[in-house]
Amino acid sequence: MAIELDVTINESKTVIQLKDNQGIIELSNEKTISSDKPLIYVLLKAKALVDIGHTAKDKFESTVDFDQIITIMPTWDVEIDYVEQLLAEQIEANGIVFTNTRQVTKVPASAFKTVNDYVTLIGRILATFGYPLAPIETKPVKKKPAKAQHRWNKEVSQVEFYIDSRESKATVMWQKRNEMLLKAGAKMKPQAELNKDGSVGFSAKMGEKIRFDHQDKIKNFTTTEDIILKSVNEVGLFLYFGGTNSWLELLDAAGKSIDEYTVVK
Known part of the structure; x- marks a missing residue:
């Protein structure tokens, strides 16, 4: 696949602009960063x-001694923490040990493919310019553990599940394969938590979008009518902006999770 780029080169810096607003890469001999946006x-x-x-x-x-710096400013819709995590994993998979201890960020399964595709693109570009972060063709990125599978059934469609977690409270029923019934009167978490750098995370953006789609049925962070959502994860994003395994947050009256009712073993 051909990759189209706009490249500007001067004595101390090479600026690589990806097409379709997919981000900017800079290769620099300077020891400072000049940017009005977060970057890797x-x-x-x-x-x-x-x-x-x-x-x-x-x-x-x-505090690390260095003589060159690569900066990557991802596209706005790719979570910067997730890009950093997969880039680091790709580098470490080739036996490179960083000087500083890194904080590991969990990349959710829902975002993994999009972020991994983006990291692979960045890796190809950097390798072309003489900075192979990882030999992509010979050493693939570590595979993530298989995501648990859940299957809808008639029994679970009759059960009311309750959420009382993360500043939210609601009653939910998985009434059809692609329909989660969120009953009126659900209490929603008012505000999403920001990333450490003050930016809005991927889950928060998704949660706000779902709320916007149903804004006519929300008043003072409480639902005024029944709402149909598509999945357990969408329920979690809508109510408390995700950030946890929502399959374990929906419990019946006896405390049995919706995961226990539906997980495929």
Whole structure:
């Protein structure tokens, strides 16, 4: 697959603009970052990778000795924490150990393919410019554990499940394969938590979008009518912006989770 880029090269910096607003990569011999948006940085010393992280806007500090820096400003709809995590995993899969201890970020299964495709694209571009973060063709990214599968059945369609968690409270029924009935009077978490750098996370964006789609049935963060949602995960995003395994949050009157009713073993 051909990749179209706009490239600007000067004495100290190469700026690579991806098409269709897919982000910007900079290869620099400078030791500072100048940006009004959050970005990922990869530090190098004598062409060897020594550190990776992300920074909010132009705030950048590092105790690591480096002589080159790669910065990656992803497209707005790809969560920066997730891109950093998969980039680091791809690098570490090839035996490279970073100087600083990294904080691991869990990439949800719902976002993994999109982020992994984006990281693969970034890897191909950097390899072309002489910075192979990982030999993509010979060492694939580590596979994530298989996601649990759940199957709707007639029994579960008759059960009321209750959520009382994360500032939300609701009654839910899985009435059809692609229909979750959220009963009127559900209490919603008012505000999503921001990322450490102050940015809005992927789950928060998704939750706000679902709320916007049903805004005529919400008043003061309480639903005024029954609402039909598509899945257990969508219920979690709508009520409390996700951030947990919602299959374990929906419990019947005896405390049995919807996961126990429907998981395929």
